[in-house]
Amino acid sequence: MSGVSKDEFKSTVETYRGLHAGEVTARTTRYAELVNQYYDLSTDFYEFGWGKSFHFATRRHGEKLSDAIARHEHFLADALKLHSGMKVVDLGCGVGGPMREIARVSGAEIVGINNNAYQIERGWKHTRTERMGDLCSFVKSDFMELPHQDETFDAAYTIEASCHAPDRVGLFREIARTLKPGAVFGGYEWCLTDRYDENNARHQQIKKDIEEGNGLPDIAYTWQIDEWLKEAGLEVIRTQDLAPTSEVPWFEALTGRDRTLKSFPRTPIGRVVTNNATKIMEKLRLAPKGTTQVSDFLNAGADALVAGGQQELFTPMYFFMARKVQPN
Numbered sequence: 527m528s529g530v531s532k533d534e535f536k537s538t539v540e541t542y543r544g545l546h547a548g549e550v551t552a553r554t555t556r557y558a559e560l561v562n563q564y565y566d567l568s569t570d571f572y573e574f575g576w577g578k579s580f581h582f583a584t585r586r587h588g589e590k591l592s593d594a595i596a597r598h599e600h601f602l603a604d605a606l607k608l609h610s611g612m613k614v615v616d617l618g619c620g621v622g623g624p625m626r627e628i629a630r631v632s633g634a635e636i637v638g639i640n641n642n643a644y645q646i647e648r649g650w651k652h653t654r655t656e657r658m659g660d661l662c663s664f665v666k667s668d669f670m671e672l673p674h675q676d677e678t679f680d681a682a683y684t685i686e687a688s689c690h691a692p693d694r695v696g697l698f699r700e701i702a703r704t705l706k707p708g709a710v711f712g713g714y715e716w717c718l719t720d721r722y723d724e725n726n727a728r729h730q731q732i733k734k735d736i737e738e739g740n741g742l743p744d745i746a747y748t749w750q751i752d753e754w755l756k757e758a759g760l761e762v763i764r765t766q767d768l769a770p771t772s773e774v775p776w777f778e779a780l781t782g783r784d785r786t787l788k789s790f791p792r793t794p795i796g797r798v799v800t801n802n803a804t805k806i807m808e809k810l811r812l813a814p815k816g817t818t819q820v821s822d823f824l825n826a827g828a829d830a831l832v833a834g835g836q837q838e839l840f841t842p843m844y845f846f847m848a849r850k851v852q853p854n
């Protein structure tokens with residue numbers, strides 16, 4: 527369980543929280559440590575409460591969360607026109623839930639990039655179990671510095687992962703480098719909307735709690751994504767916040783309105799129960815010291831996501847699609 531040893535767990539939690547108590551620059555310069563610590567600490571919680579795809583989704587009335595998540599993945603595969611014979615890269619692939627689903631529906635061969643060793647270990651395990659090893663593989667790498675040669679990929683995508691990057695233009699340039707001319711790059715970004723008021727203390731607190739609860743150095747505005755894609759030399763084809771198109775709010779699964787047994791760990795009551803269970807397990811030394819603190823900041827992050835979503839200050843689904851320009 528978890529990517530951190532029992533002895534190091536508490537100090538890892540403290541270093542992580544210290545980075546969030548300081549300035550943005552500390553988080554952007556030490557982003558690899560920040561993100562890795564976050565996912566070492568939280569991956570088991572994610573798999574328990576959410577599943578193998580670590581992202582939100584637009585949702586139709588009566589649609590199960592797992593179906594909505596798969597449909598969100600299919601939307602991207604369709605938009606990028608992925609098909610068999612293509613070599614595709616998934617940047618920040620988690621434990622590979624989206625990669626396996628997208629490979630299954632499109633037939634494309636996908637390489638998942640992830641800087642977190644524990645998630646890659648989990649990802650290989652799931653990939654073997656689901657017998658998807660012929661189409662899906664993992665490479666442990668920082669997506670800011672890909673080990674691939676120029677013009678390797680026919681398409682690239684990223685799902686709720688580029689928000690962890692310390693410098694979006696640097697990341698988008700690196701992706702452009704590895705794409706073949708004319709190839710497309712798309713994804714879903716976590717963003718502040720125009721309703722976010724940087725002088726409003728409540729808004730600032732929501733942003734801070736989302737950052738700490740989700741391992742983010744800083745959150746950008748939607749318009750900045752458009753600018754940064756262009757600055758990286760990509761041609762922007764489409765950008766759209768999909769949150770307003772969702773029949774059921776994307777944050778519904780965190781509010782407790784989903785009354786199924788499976789959804790229980792995600793609900794406010796379920797999160798309190800999990801939190802109390804971690805306290806008891808810590809006391810009995812069944813869980814390492816610091817586990818409750820992780821549960822606390824994940825819960826504060828979840829509450830802030832709901833508040834940000836309800837007030838429409840924040841979206842986890844700013845969809846973008848861009849193309850590497852063909853040389854004349």
Ligand SMILES: C[S@@+](CC[C@H](N)C(=O)[O-])C[C@H]1O[C@@H](n2cnc3c(N)ncnc32)[C@H](O)[C@@H]1O
Nearest residue numbers: 579580581618619620640641668669685687690
């Ligand atoms: C919210 S998770 C999303 C995972 C996956 N896309 C999904 O939807 O299931 C973000 C992922 O980005 C990865 N990540 C963050 N920063 C990274 C970096 N600099 N290089 C590679 N992967 C990174 C994390 O390890 C994590 O797997």
